[in-house]
Amino acid sequence: MVKHYTFNPHTLSYETLGIPLRMRICRILVAVLLGCALSTMTIYIFSCFFETPRAAFMRQQNEELQIKYDFLLQRFRQTDSELNELMHRDNMVYRSIFEADPIPLSVRESGMGGMGRYEKLLADAQLEQMARTLIFMDKITKKVYVQSKSFDEVAVYAREKEEMIFCIPSIQPINLSDPKVHFSGGYGWRSDPFYKVRTFHHGIDFGGPVGTPIYAAGSGRVEKAEFNWGGYGNMVLIDHGFGYHTRYAHLSAINVQKGDKIARGQIVGLMGDTGRSRGTHLHYEVLFKNQDVNPINFFNNDISEDEYNKIIKALKEDANKPAMEY
Ligand SMILES: [Zn+2]
CATH class of the missing domain: 2.70.70.10 (Glucose Permease (Domain IIA))
Known part of the structure; x- marks a missing residue:
């Protein structure tokens, strides 16, 4: 460290000068700033190559969530496929027995507000998967609703058909086995x-x-x-x-x-x-x-x-x- 001296004419000798307070504060500040910069740089470099425990925990949680969503989507697809089979049977068998018009797929899937309501979620990369799952769930909910309405209709047709079987003229008005007739x-x-x-x-x-x-x-x-x-x-x-x-x-x-x-x-x-x-x-x-x-x-x-x-x-x-x- 550089020392500063001053000549004392009374004692005829050089005396050591003390460092001024301002200079000291400046030095401390520079040291602190340098320390901070250095540690930030070290942390940054470290984080580029090594994961912090918190980041690792969150990454693991994200992965688990992704797996859960994938599983959920898979179950929804299975349900949707079973529902499609039921809808096909409803249109081609149950409704046709009672001479009711089949319900078109466009009607069975319409009216849930589409993807508009999930725009914000879809725009977020982290939430996109969740939004897609919700959209799929809405589609299934709508199909189930239409299907249950259709079954209600079919039940009414069945009751009417039973009554109709009794009412529609279907026997001879006379006993044809009577030889006189x-x-x-x-x-x-x-x-x-x-x-x-x-x-x-x-x-x-x-x-x-x-x-x-x-x-x-x-x-x-x-x-x-x-x-x-x-x-x-x-x-x-x-x-x-x-x-x-x-x-x-x-x-x-x-x-x-x-x-x-x-x-x-x-x-x-x-x-x-x-x-x-x-x-x-x-x-x-x-x-x-x-x-x-x-x-x-x-x-x-x-x-x-x-x-x-x-x-x-x-x-x-x-x-x-x-x-x-x-
Ligand atoms: Zn006649």
Whole structure:
């Protein structure tokens, strides 16, 4: 260290000068700053080559988190694939059984707000994985919601179908195994017995003795039970719901009243010859949405193959034959 001296004229000798306080402080400050810089540099260099325990702990935690997210995503993908299988079955099997339109994939996946709500998370590299997992979870949640709604609908269709099975006309209005009863006129164009012109026959006819019981072809409610002046004579019209009606005409007696609840197979009246009719017979019509349809297509519950073939044969023979009944 450099020492400073001063000459003392009284003692005639050199005396050592003390270091001024300001200089001392400056020196200390420089030393401290140098120390700090040196230690910062050392820490920086050290951290470039070696990891601090805290950094190592956090890195390990990050890795574990990444593994957990990967696992979660994998489970979501599995769930999504099972859900897709369920959706396919719902569209192609359950909904098609009940003639319901399939739900398109665009509807099943729409309406969750997309990726917009996770923009901030997606912009952060550390949180991107979490955002993607959340987006995937939203997609699955939406699919599950739509699927559960679809199952609710299917359950309603199933209940309606059960009711529909009872209501839709599907038995013959007459006991065809009775030898006195026979099929006597088919649905379609034929010569009118009264006006001698070709007219459309809106139902089918069964001949037999007066008083032969006539049965309701399906469950429903009596809409009309009255004498019809238009030609049907004593007539019963049953509303089966689901767009279906059946008409039983030319009856000798009516056994039900307007508004009565009717079960399939219940006697609604007796065969007769009332109204515009030539000979005792039943005129039977099936209407769907107020349009008559061929009743032969609704004998699917109780008709044997022989009986069906007999009717088809009679229909062919009947096609050009002038009808004896209305
Ligand atoms: Zn007829």
